[in-house]
Amino acid sequence: MKKLLLATTAMAMMTGAAHAAGHAEDVKIGVVLGFTGPLESITPAMGAGAEMAMAEVTASGALLGGATVTSVRGDSTCIDAGAATSAAERLVTSDGVNAIMGADCSGVTGAILQNVARPNGVVMISPSATSPGLSSADDDGLFFRTAPSDARQGVIITNILQDRGYNEVALTYTNNDYGKGLADAFQAAFEAAGGTVTISAAHEDGKADYSAEVGALASAGGEVLVVAGYVDQGGSGVIRSALDTGAFDTFYVPDGMVGAKLNENFGAEMNGSFGAYPGTDSPGAAKFVELAAEAGFDGTGAFSPESYDAAALIMLAMQAAGSSASADFKDHVFDVANAPGVEIFPGELQKGLELLAAGTDIDYVGASAVELIGPGESAGNYQEIEFADGVYSTIGFR
C-alpha cells in the first residue's frame, strides 16, 4: 500500500512537471470579495467583472507567451477581518495565487493587506475599498485601488450640496471603516466650506429597526439627509423610516447607496433627491456594460467596472514586467495605468498585451477611466445623479 502511494505520488509529480514544461504558465489571481455578508448582493457582478477580464486574457493567449489565467475565489465576508484574513491566507499559501483582486470593504482590505499581502509580498488591487485611511497605510508598494479615496468624495458632496444652495444637513453613516471615513471626510469638507452638519449619527447594517436613528436625525433637523450607507443594507432602512415618518423628503446618496435597488425600493418617493457615484463619460464605461451583457451579468452594478479594471491592471502589469511574480510587476502598475501611451479600453486587453510585448507604452483607461494618483488610488470621476419620475438618471460628471 505504501509503495503504491509512493508510486502514485511520484507519477503525479512527474506528470505535473511535464505539464508545466510543455505549456505556458498558469497564472492564478485571487478574487477576494464578500460573497456572503452585507455586500452579498453586489459582489456577484464584481466577481463576474474581474473574471471576464481573466477570460478575455486567457482567450487572447497573449499574456506571457500564452499563459492561462484562472480565478480562485475567496470570501472576505466584508465585515469579519479574521475570516477574510484566513481566506486570503489560503489563497496565497495553498492555492499559490500570483496576485489578489480585492478585497471589497475597507476594513477587511486593510486587514488582508497587513496580515497577508505584505508578509507574503503579494500585490493586491481593490476595486471598492474607499476609506481615506488606506491612502496612508504602509503597503510596501503592493497595494493599489481602482476606486477613489473618500477624501475626494467628501469634496464632491460638498460641491454638489452647495451648488444647490443647501447649507444645513443631517448626516448618517454605516458604522464601519467605509461609512465613518466618508462621513468624517464629508463633514470636514462641508464645514470648511461654511456648511453646518446638525448631527452625525451612525447606524448599524443588517439590524432590525432604525426608528432610533431616524428619531435623533429628525430632532436635529436639516434641509437634506446625507446617507453614507449601503443601498441593500441599513442605508435603505434609514431612508424608508425617514420617508415613512415624514422626517426628511430630500436625500443625498453617495456611492454605496446608488443602485437599481433605490428605484425599486422607493420609486417616486425619492423624487428631488440626488447624489453621485464613481463613473465616467469615457467610452470605456458603455463598452463594459455591453461586454457584461454578452457575458450575462449586470455591468451597471456598483464597482463591477472597477473590478474588471483591477484584474486587467494586474495582468497588464505582469505583461509589462514580463513576470507573474508580485515583486517584479508591482512597480509596473503605475506605468500601464497612466499616460503616456496608447489608450486601452475594455475588450481591448489583447491589443494592450501585444503592445506591451512589443515594448510600446500603454495607458489603460478601462471601464472606469483609471488614472492612478498619490499612493496608488484612482483619481476619481463621479457622475451626478438626480431622481425624477421614480428613477434616477445621470445629469452630469464631476
Added chain:
Amino acid sequence: MDFLNALVALANFVIVPGLAYGAQLAIGALGVTLIYGILRFSNFAHGDTMAFGTAMTIKFTGLLLALGITFGPLPTALLALPFGIAATCLLVLFIDWLVYQFYRDQKASPVILVIVSMGVMFVMNGVVRFAIGVQDIRFADGERFIITARDFKTMTGLDEGLAIKTTQAITVVVAVVVVALLFWFLNKTRTGKSMRAFSDNEDLALLSGINPDKVVKVTWILVAALATTAGVLYGLDKSFKAFTYFQLLLPIFASAIVGGLGSPLGAIAGGFVIAFSEVTITYAWKKVLVYLMPSNLEPDALVQLLSTDYKFAVSFAILIVVLLFKPTGLFKGQSV
C-alpha cells in the same frame, strides 16, 4: 398647541415605531421562550426559522397575486400566512425528527442541544438563501398608510406630522390576537395544560400519563406559527432579507431573557422593554423640548443621552443588569 406638537413629535418618532417593533420582538421571543420552557434549550435557529417562514409566505403571496387574489387594502401576505405556517411546521417537525429527537432520546444536556441548534441554524441559513436568495425583498401591498405625516399636518394644522403605517397597525392587532390565542390555548385546553405540566416537571408529567411526543410536536407547531407570524409582520413593516433575520436573533434573545426565559408573559414584556430602550435612550430630545420650553430656555444642543452608536449597548446593559439582580428575569422564568 406647542404641547400638542411636542406630543405628536414624540408619538411619531418614539411611541408608534417602538410599539410596532416591540410587538414584533415579543412574538419572536414567545417562540424562543416556548422552546426553552418545554424542550429545555435555547434555540439559536429561531431567527432562521422566521426567515424560512417568511420566505415561504412570500412565495405563496406571489402565487396568490398570480392567481389575481388580493386582500383589498390589507397586504396579501396575510392571506398567504397560513400556508407559510404550514410549510414551516413541516420543516421544523422534519428537523425535530431528523436531529433533535436523537439527542432527546440520549437525554443530551441542554448545552449540547444549544450547539446542535447552532448547527441547524447554519444549515437553515443556507436553505433560506437557496430558496429565495440573498437580496432585499419588499412584499407589502395594499394601502401603505392609515395616515401619512403630510395628511395629518393638513388635517390638524399642527407643525408636526404623525404617520401611522397600515403594517404598524396590523402588527399590533395581530400581536394582541396571537398572544390572546396562545394564552387561551396554554391555560384552557387540555393539550395546553399538559404542555405546561411537561414544562414544570417532566417526570411527574410522564407519570401522569402525558404523551411526551405529542407535547413536543404541538410545541414545534406553535413555535413555527409564532416564528412565521413574527417574521411576516416584521417583513411587512420593514423588508425581508435573510441576513437581517439572522441578526434579529440577538434582540429576540435579549427580550426573552430580560422577560424571563420560559415565561410567555415575560417574553412580551421583554420585547417592549428592549424595543423602547433602543428607541428612547438614544432619542435626541431637542425637538420636543423646543416646543415645551419657553423660548429663552430652548436647547441648542441635541439633548441626546447617548449617541445612536450605543443603542445595542443599552439593550445589553439592561440584559446584564437583569441577569445580575434578577437572574430569572422580570417575570420569574427559569434562571440561566
